[in-house]
Structure formats: C-alpha cells, structure tokens
Amino acid sequence: MSKVRLLVGTRKGAFVLTSDGRREKWDVSGPHFAGWEIYHVKGSPVDPDRLYASQSSGWFGQIIQRSNDGGKTWEQAGNKFLYDGVPGTHQWYDGTPHPWEFKRVWHLEPSLTDVEGVYAGAEDAALFQSADGGQSWQELSGLRGHGSGPHWQPGAGGMCLHTVILDPSDPKRIYIAISAAGAFRTDDGGKTWKPINHGLRSQGIPDPDAEVGHCVHHIAMHPSRPGVLFMQKHWDVMRSDNAGDSWQEVSGNLPTDFGFAIDVHAHEPETIYVVPIKSDSEHYPLDGKLRVYRSKSGGNEWEALTQGLPQKDCYVNVLRDAMSVDSLDSCGVYFGTTGGQVYGSSDAGDSWTPIVRDLPAVLSVEVQTLA
C-alpha cells in the first residue's frame, strides 16, 4: 500500500509525519535538530529516502543535513556558501546600498534526475548548486550578475530566494523567485537569467510596473504543464501561460488576495489552492476564519474550503513553503501554520483534519508519496 511522508520544518526543529495511503493515522517523528530553525526539508524524486534539510540559527549560522533513510538518521553535509567574486551591494530598506551577506538557505530543491544534485535558494538572494549531495556548493552567479541586483530590495522577511522550480521537460530551464525582486527564469541551466515580471503591478514601489522590485511570495507549477505558472504575490494571485513571459491577475472573488502559499492539485492542473491572509501588516486570516480557497478553473472563480478548519478566533499564518500536495488518487493537500498545526485533506480540500496541533511555528511542509 502507498505511504505518505510529510517533511515539516519548524522554528525549533524538523518533524517527519508518516501515514499509509488512507491518511487517517499518523506517526510523528522528531524533533530532529531540536532548537534550530528548519526552513525547509525536501526529498529527492530520484531516491525518496534521500532528504535534504536546511538547519540554521542566528547564533551558529547555516548547516545542511542529509538523510539516506527517509529521515531516520542524518549526516551533516557542507555549509560553505560563498558568493562568487565580490558580491557587491543591493538596496537596503531605505534604498541605500547594502552589502550582500549570506544569512541562510530558505529552500532546497533536489534535482529531478540526479540524487546527488540539489539547488539551494539563499538569503541574501542567490542560487547555489551542489553536484555532490550537498558537500560542496557553487553559486550560479549569473542570476545576481543579471544587472538588476544592485536594485533588489529585501522584503520584510529578508531578501530571500525562496522558490526554485525545475522544469521536468527541459533540464536547462529553472524558475526562481526572490522577495522583493521578483521572478526570474534561466533557459541555459543557470548561466543567464531574465526577469519574468511583466504584468505584475505592485503598489508601494516607485514604478508599479517595474522590471524588478515585486514581492513575489511563491510560485507553483504542475509538472505536466511546465509553461503554466501560478503565483501568490504579496497582493494578487497571478497566472502565466507562457513560462512567465507575461502574467494575468486571477484573484477573482477571493476575499483578500494577500497570502503566501499556493499549490496545484496533483492530477488537475487547473485546480489551485491558496490561503488568503488579511493583509501585509496583520498576517492572519480574514475574520479569524482559516479558509483554504480552491479554484478549479485556474483562477478567478474561487470557493472557500472550511470543513474541519477553525472558523472563529483563528489568527495563524500559513507561510510560503508550508503547503504541499501528495499524488495519491484522491489528491491529498497539506499545510502548516505559524500556530504549529499541520492540517491534511485526503479529498482534495473538501474536508480537513489536524494531523498535529502543537508543533513549533511551521515554516515548511513537503509531501512524499511513497510506493
């Protein structure tokens, strides 16, 4: 029977939640790396027992951990993230130049074809690549060298490269997103990059239609349609049907189009999920009601999914990497909250159950569907 494994990163450690395909009873393992911030844990699609975890601390910096047995045991990989050449400056919050400084890895994206290959999205924004299972890291510096780097600015959470999407149909195409620079794409394996922000409009920056400067919160793609992208921007839910060359707003009837997380149904490429959040200063659900919104039409028409979710006095947030889907026949959808709950739905979002209620604040949720 199939199994599902959730990899949960929190402010104070990592947790591994496992269930059989019924997704009714869950075993909880952890905390792994207790006391450390675990921004992200993700498994290799080549060997699902190979996991990578980003472990960090304001005191002790960045550690990368690796598991070869699905998270039962871990070994420390390399943590030498050095920018290529002289890193230069980006803009600080007040617009003054600020030196590029490595702080942490927000997102780890294992290669689709090589168990030893993995990408790391970093703060201050840069993309690193390892070909040896995380032992050594090289920056793909063409991204920062695109020319717009000196104009990038941090979002409230830092200037983080938080989204890395590998195109399964084209090994040389990668999408990334940076808060608050925007989205970028390479078509040559990371040598050169272009901003893909045409159609985004962001109030609060001098030129709302600027080439860079947009606070993209997350992007999702269905692997069967790698040219179609869905984006949760700071405000606005967007879609692109041409690999990011242009975007259209699909916020439609959402009660608020601010949010962080966005994901796509495993078997229905036009079915997407977001968790609307009241505003950029409040960072909790509207009216204290935790509602996932689902669109079965690729945006614009949205329905609230509330069954099993708290519908009063709920003031948690759902962060950008804290939603994921499994690939079982009835698609499972999962998300974690800053209140420490991980909710799961085994019926594509129609109903929800808390898998755990009392973890530290959840930073990321990834799902592995295991044979």
Place this chain on the structure above:
Amino acid sequence: MIRVELPAHLRTLAGVKGEVTLDVARPVTQRSVLDALEAKYPMLEGTIREHGTLKRRAFLRFFACEEDLSHESPDALLPEAVAAGKEPLLVVGAVAGG
C-alpha cells in the same frame, strides 16, 4: 592540551559531551585554537567563524579567566592559564530569546 567549552548546540553537532581538548602548538591564540578545533571537528566550520572572512559570528563571544576576549585580535596570545590547559577557552552564545 588546550581545553575548549562549546555551547550545547555545537557540542551536539560535534558529537561530544563536556569540554573538548586540543593539541595546539605555542603560541596559543584564538586563531590557532579555532583552527585546531575545526581541523578536529570539521562539522563546526562556519558555526563559530564565518566562512571566507573567518570573523567571529556576531552572536558568539569568547571568554577565558573571567575576561572577555571577543574583541581581541585573533592572533593575540590567549592567557597563559589557557595555553597551559589550566583554564578553558569558553565559546559562549549571546543570551537572547528565540
């Protein structure tokens, strides 16, 4: 034999309990002790000193013999009691919430 006391999280990373002991040739300095520490426990590279610059991480301090040595030159001699192994070099995390 030089004695070094690490914060709990770094002891966990290094897989040690209690103090760490190191063979360090004289002259004994912050740099020579940390070089020896990282050579014996490479998993600690980057956790006390930043990669590249080798600067002390901002939230860590160095103490010995009831003195704050955090702002001493990395090449300054450590107190004789540390060099003689009578007192440990303390690597201390800033006391802060989180």
